Amino acid sequence: MPRERLSVVVTRRLPEVVETRLSELFDVRLREDDTPMSRAELVEAVKTADVLVPTLTDSIDAGLIAQAGERLKLIANYGAGIDHIDVATARQRGVLVSNTPGVVTDDTADMTIALMLAVTRRIPEGLAAMQKGDWTGWAPTAFLGGRISGRRLGILGMGRIGQAVARRAAAFGMQVHYHNRRRVRPEIEEALEATYWESLDQMVARMDVISVNCPSTPSTFHLMNARRLTLMKPTAVIVNTSRGEVIDESALARLIRDGGIAGAGLDVYERGSDVASKLRDLPNVVLLPHMGSATVEGRIEMGEKVIINIKTHEDGHRPPDLVVPGML
Template sequence: MNSGKPNILITEPIPAKVIDHLRDFANVTVGEKGYFQSEENLINEIQPYDALLCMLSVPVTEAVMKAGSNLKIVANFAVGYDNIDVETAGSLGIRVANTPDVLTEACGDYAMGLLLALSRKLKEAEQYLRDGNFKGWEPLGFLGMELRNRNLGIIGMGRIGQAFAHRARAFGMNILYHNRSKLDPDSEKALDATYIEDSGELAEKSDVVSLNCPLTDNTHHLVDSDFLNRMPVHALLINISRGAVIDEVALAEALHNKAIAGAALDVFEKEPEVHPKLLTAPNTLLLPHIASATHRTRQDIGMLAADAIISVLNGKDDREIPNLITP
């Protein structure tokens, strides 16, 4: 490493433009995919680095940050940051950054895509054709849910929740939402959205429930057996937030018992592990955490994280770095 430049660790490969941008400023090391998901590996190798650009799967714990005696900033390649011990970072004077805003539209599109695929049974219909079973148009084949005049219940009405709501409104859906607080009147009016204070009541009133909330102590296993039992039997569940918002055992049982009609999941509690009962559940669309997977969005995520790193290492005032997290 060149001692005249700061040292940056990127925990696995990201878009080349981002890496090149950082290499103009610093010595950059890019880890192998999965290697720094091990806390032990990170502890053993973090000490020389001034900055860490990491994935949600990387455990940035108290022990990691104490081992990183030169660390000045940890930047997550994600909008979430539940993998980072933010309080410890604050106590050690380490800045923490995430990447809000840049993935909103991609995630809004993706949530709408999941809903369309799930409600119209696209995965099952395609497999039916590929298996050689398609013999011609069938009047009772793969009947699904029409979206117009159905209720979409959104849990977590932040940027992504609102982006999904705008798209669903274009399909004629009615918007219900549960959030830590009500939207401002103008935003609520723009979506013609109805606030539901109790998440269980939202479950009862929704034909589709979408999870777009952060993972906190209050949202951990929010969707449990009680929540699922309150959903109508024809209802669908979508999750692009965090896997642990759902009790996966309870969901698998609900799907196998046809207590709800289907689920589309982009995230899982113990990624990359998927609960085996979910793998065999009917009308279930399971995808490998790709909600933000567009060329433009992934590059924008990386550039926002990189610019936060460069700003902090250059001594820029925290108030001028909009994506820093305050403990």
């Protein structure tokens, strides 16, 4: 007699090929429209499902997990970041948490370089002029930006994505520097031709471009705070494709407006979609709607990892991408 299929609730619309495969393997409840679940809907999901598949737009906190039913045994997150999930509380209640690491490394690194170029070469300003029909022809001093070749890049967070950014930056002729919680292995430093700075303050003060590529943790909240941002050179720019909470957005907007920093390129924000209007109104700030991992290939691979984690769990084995509190 065939065993009962796992009950799986997916909180957001996923690529069609991923949803089709989930439906073939499990008793899956899919989202009909592409909006986040309400709190009440999330409560109903954790009360009735064997597996919850949330995304970064869902707050899976201690209060929600406390209402989980006896059936819930796995939270298979669709995404690498898990700061929206209370992993410790989940584990205390016997609920495993998995994620999808490494899938969007190259996609996010590509977007980091794109933001560097967009800010330093004033691409959005040129695009806006063309779209408005304001361009009257080439001029020797129009839209002058700066080349990134030869500039010092300071990478904050030298994990998978940070290293991918370093490889791309080197190809553009940038000098690679980095600060990390732990110094990377000598062979990695040598391959990337990267210089380690134990002091983040000293690195920030000497870089032409700062790239934020670290995760969101209590220790990285406002790591780039007002004091540290003021250490940056007036000609320097900062880009962030990791987590918005790492930068104090209000301080950043104030410094850019006052000429303390030359510009910024952001794909993530401290308050999610509530982007500070002070940033939106600045011409030397490039804002993107969290597009860093937005490739068809990446989204499908994320779904495949979710499916593997669920299937492995169903078969009685440890999910390959299991998250444990000690990793955080």
